Amino acid sequence: MKHENTNHFTPGEATIINRIQESPDVFSLFLKLTDPKLHQSYIQAIPGQFVMVYCCGIGEVPISIADGFTEEYSCQLTIRAHGHVTRQLSALQIGESVGLRGPFGQGWPLQQNHHKDVIIITGGIGCAPTFGAIKHILRYRNQYGTTHVLHGVKHSEDLIYCDDYQQWNKTAAIDISFAADTNPLPNWHEGYVTTLIDQLDIPTPDNTVCFICGPEIMMIKAAEQLAQRQLALNNIFLSLERNMHCGVGHCGHCQCGSQFICKDGPVFPYEKICNKIRN
Amino acid sequence: MNNFYFLSQPLLQDLITLLIKQNYQCIGPQVCDSYIQYDFLSDASQLPWGVGDKHAPGFYELTSTDKTQAFAWANSPSSIKPFLFKQQESIWRVQRNGAGKICFEPVIEYQPQALIGVRPCDITAMLVQDRVFLADPVEPRYAARRKSLFIVVVNCNAPSANCFCIAAGYDVAAKEQFDIAMTEIADGFVVESGSDKGAVLVEQLQLTIATAQQIQEANTRLTKARALQTKQLSKLTDDATLSNHPHWQNIADRCVGCGTCTQVCPTCFCHKQSSQETTEGYEQTREWDSCFAENHSFVNGAPLRKDTKSRYQQWLMHKFVYWKDQFDQNGCVGCGRCISWCPAGIDVTEEVKQLSKHNHET
Numbered sequence: 194m195k196h197e198n199t200n201h202f203t204p205g206e207a208t209i210i211n212r213i214q215e216s217p218d219v220f221s222l223f224l225k226l227t228d229p230k231l232h233q234s235y236i237q238a239i240p241g242q243f244v245m246v247y248c249c250g251i252g253e254v255p256i257s258i259a260d261g262f263t264e265e266y267s268c269q270l271t272i273r274a275h276g277h278v279t280r281q282l283s284a285l286q287i288g289e290s291v292g293l294r295g296p297f298g299q300g301w302p303l304q305q306n307h308h309k310d311v312i313i314i315t316g317g318i319g320c321a322p323t324f325g326a327i328k329h330i331l332r333y334r335n336q337y338g339t340t341h342v343l344h345g346v347k348h349s350e351d352l353i354y355c356d357d358y359q360q361w362n363k364t365a366a367i368d369i370s371f372a373a374d375t376n377p378l379p380n381w382h383e384g385y386v387t388t389l390i391d392q393l394d395i396p397t398p399d400n401t402v403c404f405i406c407g408p409e410i411m412m413i414k415a416a417e418q419l420a421q422r423q424l425a426l427n428n429i430f431l432s433l434e435r436n437m438h439c440g441v442g443h444c445g446h447c448q449c450g451s452q453f454i455c456k457d458g459p460v461f462p463y464e465k466i467c468n469k470i471r472n
Numbered sequence: 473m474n475n476f477y478f479l480s481q482p483l484l485q486d487l488i489t490l491l492i493k494q495n496y497q498c499i500g501p502q503v504c505d506s507y508i509q510y511d512f513l514s515d516a517s518q519l520p521w522g523v524g525d526k527h528a529p530g531f532y533e534l535t536s537t538d539k540t541q542a543f544a545w546a547n548s549p550s551s552i553k554p555f556l557f558k559q560q561e562s563i564w565r566v567q568r569n570g571a572g573k574i575c576f577e578p579v580i581e582y583q584p585q586a587l588i589g590v591r592p593c594d595i596t597a598m599l600v601q602d603r604v605f606l607a608d609p610v611e612p613r614y615a616a617r618r619k620s621l622f623i624v625v626v627n628c629n630a631p632s633a634n635c636f637c638i639a640a641g642y643d644v645a646a647k648e649q650f651d652i653a654m655t656e657i658a659d660g661f662v663v664e665s666g667s668d669k670g671a672v673l674v675e676q677l678q679l680t681i682a683t684a685q686q687i688q689e690a691n692t693r694l695t696k697a698r699a700l701q702t703k704q705l706s707k708l709t710d711d712a713t714l715s716n717h718p719h720w721q722n723i724a725d726r727c728v729g730c731g732t733c734t735q736v737c738p739t740c741f742c743h744k745q746s747s748q749e750t751t752e753g754y755e756q757t758r759e760w761d762s763c764f765a766e767n768h769s770f771v772n773g774a775p776l777r778k779d780t781k782s783r784y785q786q787w788l789m790h791k792f793v794y795w796k797d798q799f800d801q802n803g804c805v806g807c808g809r810c811i812s813w814c815p816a817g818i819d820v821t822e823e824v825k826q827l828s829k830h831n832h833e834t
Contacts, residue, residue: 445742
């Protein structure tokens with residue numbers, strides 16, 4: 194997807210407008226690009242796309258856009274402090290700056306799937322790339338059919354976006370179910386999120402689309418279960434993750450078969466990549 | 473562009489001098505230690521006169537040959553790739569200004585270069601890399617260097633035993649994307665121009681039209697060169713049989729995972745980025761990487777490709793299968809460098825042949 198004024202190779206400065214600690218090791222940064230043209234270009238960002246975030250002096254990491262453009266900020270990024278760069282990003286305060294390149298890649302095919310029932314299945318930090326997709330469905334609710342969200346975490350303490358999930362569940366516009374390996378809350382399933390798929394009613398599988406994001410093993414299992422429930426393999430979408438340096442299909446690291454995860458993905462129809470990720 | 477001209481050997485110096493006068497940094501092949509390397513060229517005498525090369529799997533040696541010939545050799549280890557896609561360079565810099573903000577500045581460094589004595593396989597490889605770096609988004613450093621290049625091809629009279637450009641679908645004579653192409657004959661070169669810039673140079677050198685005999689001699693040499701190549705290249709189909717082929721383990725038992733193949737290959741484009749400290753701030757450095765490197769496939773705490781077998785598979789499958797889906801052509805140009813420079817003497821054409829067999833008798 195080509196945007197005028199996006200910066201593919203050189204970062205633009207972005208200031209941290211707001212920062213939320215979502216859970217002990219997960220935080221959200223609300224970033225605004227200093228250059229007004231770059232800031233405006235994020236209006237076209239699609240949920241599921243990603244950016245390369247630069248932490249000064251440390252390095253760059255690919256982070257999915259959790260939520261998109263408002264006048265106040267170019268994008269919201271939800272990040273798990275796990276590696277070298279993300280731990281340093283986690284120490285940054287409001288008012289400090291990072292570098293941003295993007296948005297990159299193919300996002301969730303929301304526009305292409307109007308009037309379909311939607312199932313969103315996520316695990317752990319994998320909920321972040323779907324956050325904007327859920328908000329989009331709620332914003333344009335009558336363009337989509339019945340929508341289910343299934344989200345799994347290791348421990349209920351790991352749940353992020355708690356207020357949003359609670360609010361959405363109250364509206365009954367979408368149906369949200371949770372699973373935790375340990376310490377499930379009341380009404381939660383104890384165990385894997387993929388178990389919740391069996392309990393899901395899928396009345397018209399050929400008119401249902403599914404977005405999946407989480408650990409690769411979980412995504413493959415979920416996709417296979419949905420295939421058994423008669424969903425077409427090109428109606429099941431996964432968000433893949435690989436080592437990324439350039440974000441634009443030049444450095445070669447993110448390849449999975451003939452697909453560049455950064456530019457042909459990260460969102461893929463399962464049919465396109467199942468032979469390369471299923472072992 | 474169909475006229476052929478003759479450049480006598482003494483005029484080779486005039487060619488170089490003219491290009492230097494036009495502010496090109498002239499680069500050409502020279503003997504360096506025990507191999508041929510492309511380096512700064514100011515004098516025609518620096519070229520590898522009387523030098524040939526002998527290649528075999530895991531073997532490369534310079535030989536002594538006819539002293540009137542400067543291009544009686546096949547190819548150099550490094551190709552012309554480093555002049556367009558640099559081995560290491562800074563791509564942007566960042567500084568904190570007085571107000572605590574950070575300012576990013578792209579770094580696009582290049583100067584016009586004239587590459588003299590480029591082999592046809594390296595032109596083919598350049599066109600392969602064009603599809604990587606000149607597609608959307610266009611890599612600005614590659615594009616700037618590419619645009620300001622002056623290319624003098626010397627067609628290939630002496631392919632090595634490892635060469636297979638013909639089997640790869642190409643030829644010992646370049647057909648496009650050069651400013652001047654030359655074929656060496658007994659006392660000079662039969663020359664054709666391939667661009668306006670090339671035509672101007674031909675005129676400035678006041679070259680005479682080549683005689684029918686000279687053109688014939690050039691064609692004879694090229695025909696003989698084609699016949700010297702014996703390697704074949706089988707086709708591979710990406711399917712379960714290929715993924716699970718037992719021959720991958722056979723290769724893994726011999727491959728030492730050094731990645732030399734990726735370093736001498738003129739089409740490999742993997743590179744890594746890292747942050748380096750400078751006196752004023754930081755710079756982002758890009759340098760060549762290799763899919764054989766331990767952390768090339770690092771994701772979520774560990775490399776996806778943990779062993780030599782999976783890494784070799786990635787390299788070969790990319791070169792001969794995935795590249796076609798990505799860029800509409802094979803990634804291999806048949807230069808044979810990976811065969812010459814592999815310390816284990818692995819011949820990629822032999823491996824592809826085994827992998828293309830469906831009965832699992834190896």
